[in-house]
Amino acid sequence: MSASVSLTDVAQAFPGRERARLALEGISLDIEPGQFVCVVGPSGCGKSTLLDLVAGHTRPARGSVEVDGTTVKGPGLDRVMVFQDHALFPWMSVADNVGFGLKNAGIPAAEREATVATWLSKVGLTDAAALHPHQLSGGMRQRAALARAFAMKPQVLLMDEPFSALDAPSRDRLHVELQQLWADTETTIIFVTHNVREAVALGDRVIVLSSGPGRIIGDVPVTLTRPRVVESERVVSVAHQVRRLLDEADQLGITTPREGGDSYVAI
Amino acid sequence: MSRSDVELTTEQSVQARSRAPWWKASAPILITGVVLLIVWAGLALFVDTLPGPGETASELGRMAADGQLWSIFGRITVFMTVCFVIAAVGGVALGLLLGSRKRLDRGLSPYLAALQGMPTSMWIPVAAVVLGTSPWSLAAVVSIGAMPAIMLGTRSAVANVPPLLIRAGRTFGADGGNLLRNVVLPAALPGIMTGLELGWSIAFRCLVAGEIFSGALSGTGIGEVIQRSRDTGELTEMMATIMIVLAFTLIVDRLVFARVQLRLRVSRGLIDTGLPH
Numbered sequence: 290m291s292a293s294v295s296l297t298d299v300a301q302a303f304p305g306r307e308r309a310r311l312a313l314e315g316i317s318l319d320i321e322p323g324q325f326v327c328v329v330g331p332s333g334c335g336k337s338t339l340l341d342l343v344a345g346h347t348r349p350a351r352g353s354v355e356v357d358g359t360t361v362k363g364p365g366l367d368r369v370m371v372f373q374d375h376a377l378f379p380w381m382s383v384a385d386n387v388g389f390g391l392k393n394a395g396i397p398a399a400e401r402e403a404t405v406a407t408w409l410s411k412v413g414l415t416d417a418a419a420l421h422p423h424q425l426s427g428g429m430r431q432r433a434a435l436a437r438a439f440a441m442k443p444q445v446l447l448m449d450e451p452f453s454a455l456d457a458p459s460r461d462r463l464h465v466e467l468q469q470l471w472a473d474t475e476t477t478i479i480f481v482t483h484n485v486r487e488a489v490a491l492g493d494r495v496i497v498l499s500s501g502p503g504r505i506i507g508d509v510p511v512t513l514t515r516p517r518v519v520e521s522e523r524v525v526s527v528a529h530q531v532r533r534l535l536d537e538a539d540q541l542g543i544t545t546p547r548e549g550g551d552s553y554v555a556i
Numbered sequence: 557m558s559r560s561d562v563e564l565t566t567e568q569s570v571q572a573r574s575r576a577p578w579w580k581a582s583a584p585i586l587i588t589g590v591v592l593l594i595v596w597a598g599l600a601l602f603v604d605t606l607p608g609p610g611e612t613a614s615e616l617g618r619m620a621a622d623g624q625l626w627s628i629f630g631r632i633t634v635f636m637t638v639c640f641v642i643a644a645v646g647g648v649a650l651g652l653l654l655g656s657r658k659r660l661d662r663g664l665s666p667y668l669a670a671l672q673g674m675p676t677s678m679w680i681p682v683a684a685v686v687l688g689t690s691p692w693s694l695a696a697v698v699s700i701g702a703m704p705a706i707m708l709g710t711r712s713a714v715a716n717v718p719p720l721l722i723r724a725g726r727t728f729g730a731d732g733g734n735l736l737r738n739v740v741l742p743a744a745l746p747g748i749m750t751g752l753e754l755g756w757s758i759a760f761r762c763l764v765a766g767e768i769f770s771g772a773l774s775g776t777g778i779g780e781v782i783q784r785s786r787d788t789g790e791l792t793e794m795m796a797t798i799m800i801v802l803a804f805t806l807i808v809d810r811l812v813f814a815r816v817q818l819r820l821r822v823s824r825g826l827i828d829t830g831l832p833h
Contacts, residue, residue: 344727346723346726364726364727364729364731366728366729369727369728370723370724370727372720372723372724374720376720376721376723376724377724378721378724378725378739378742378743379743379823379824379825380742380743380745380823380824381742389728389730389738390727390728390729393728393729393730393734394729421823421824421825422825423824423825424825437728441728
C-alpha cells in the first residue's frame with residue numbers, strides 16, 4: 290500500500306502585488322514507495338507548497354508531479370494530508386471524524402465501524418471515541434488526526450508540521466507512535482517540519498530546502514536504526530550535519546547562534 | 557485525562573450544568589417579568605389612555621373564557637410556523653447557493669442588504685395589494701419578507717467557515733454536494749442560526765405590517781383587534797393581544813432558539829464545561 294512520488298523540475302509561483310513571487314524553483318525529487326522523507330527548511334521556503342502540489346490542492350506552474358507514475362490532477366483519497374492544526378471537525382465525535390473519509394470512500398457501515406475501532410485502539414483513543422475534539426488534549430487531537438489519516442490506507446501520507454504545536458512530551462511519544470504506524474502500514478510519507486532533529490529522528494531521508502525561492506540544497510540519507518528519539522546522540526550528530534547545510538546557505542542572513550559550538554536552535 | 561473524565565459524554569456535561577431545579581433556573585426571568593409589570597402599572601397610573609396590568613389581565617381572562625385567546629394563539633402558531641419553515645428552507649438553500657457562487661453573490665448581495673435595511677412597512681403594502689388580501693397572499697409576503705435576512709446570514713456564515721476545514725474535507729474525499737452537506741453546512745450552522753432568529757423577528761413584523769397597512773388578513777385575528785381598537789380608541793383588547801403575542805415569542809425563543817443555540821455551542825466546545833483541555 291504505497292506509491293512512488295516524483296517531482297520533475299517543478300516551479301510554483303504565487304501572484305504578488307507587482308510580479309509573481311516564486312515559492313519553489315527547479316525541484317526534482319524521486320521518492321521510492323514506502324519511503325519516509327522529511328523536508329526541512331526555513332519558514333516561507335515553500336515546504337507546505339510542496340505538499341499542496343503532491344496533494345493536488347494546487348498545480349505546478351512548471352514541471353510535473355507524479356504519484357505512482359500518474360500525473361497528479363487534483364485531490365484524491367490515495368493521498369491524505371495531516372495538518373499542523375489538527376483540522377478535526379468540531380461538530381463530530383472522534384469516531385465520526387475518523388470514519389469521515391471512509392464514508393466518503395463508500396465503505397459500508399459495518400466495515401467502517403470495524404476500521405475506525407481498529408485505528409482508535411492503535412492510537413489509544415478507544416475510550417474517547419464518543420467525545421468531541423474540544424474535549425481532548427492537544428496530543429489526543431493530533432492522535433485522532435493520525436487515526437483519521439491512516440484509516441484511509443493512503444498510498445502517500447502528507448504531513449504538514451503535524452507536531453509543531455504540541456508540548457515536548459506529547460511530541461516525543463507521537464514520534465515513536467508514528468514510526469510504529471509507518472512500519473505497520475509501509476505507506477510513503479512526506480513529512481514537512483522546521484525542526485531539524487525531528488526530521489532526522491523520523492526520516493529515511495532529509496531533504497533540505499533553501500528559501501526564496503525554495504531549492505533543494507541537500508539530500509541527507511539517515512540510516513540509523515529505528516525507533517529513534519530526538520534526544521539520542523546519533524540523531525543529534527546527523528542533525529548537525531543538516532544544520533550545517535542550512536547555515537552554509539546562510540538563510541535570511543542569520544547564522545544560528547552556537548554557544549561552544551553545541552547549542553541548537555530550531556528555525 | 558483520567559478514565560472517569562473520558563466517560564463523561566457531551567450530553568452528560570450539559571446535564572451537569574442544567575441540574576438546578578427549573579424554578580431556580582427560571583427565577584431571573586420571572587423576577588424581570590415582575591419588575592416590568594410594576595413599571596407598566598406605574599405608567600398606567602399617569603397615562604389615562606394606557607390600560608393597566610389589572611384591566612389587561614381581566615380582559616385576558618374574558619378572552620380565555622370565550623375562546624378568543626386560544627384561537628389567536630393557535631392561529632399565530634400555525635401561520636407563523638408555516639411561513640417561517642418556508643422562509644427558513646428557502647432562505648438557507650438560497651444562502652448556500654450565494655455562498656458557493658461568487659458571481660451570483662456579487663450580483664445579489666447588495667440588493668438583499670438594501671432590502672433588509674429598508675423598513676418592511678414600506679414595501680409590505682405594495683406587495684400585499686399586488687398579491688391580494690387573502691391569508692395566502694399575506695403568508696407569501698411574510699415568507700418572502702423573512703428570506704433576505706436568512707439568506708444574508710447563511711451566506712456570511714458560509715464565507716466565515718475556516719478554509720482549513722474545507723481543505724480537510726477535500727483531502728478526505730468530500731466534494732460538491734457532499735462537501736456542502738457534511739462540512740460547510742455544519743460548520744456554518746451557528747451563523748445560520750443567527751440569521752434564522754433575525755428572520756423570525758422580521759417575519760413577525762411583516763405579519764403585523766401587512767395586517768395594519770393593507771387590510772390583508774392573516775387569519776390570526778390580530779388585524780381585527782387592531783381595527784376595533786382604532787375604531788373605538790379602547791386599548792384594553794389591544795394590550796391583551798400584545799401580551800398574547802409577547803408570550804408566544806417568549807416561548808418560541810426559550811423552547812426553540814435558546815435551546816438550539818446552547819446545543820450548537822456545547823457540541824462545538826464553545827462553552828467551558830469544566831473538562832480538562
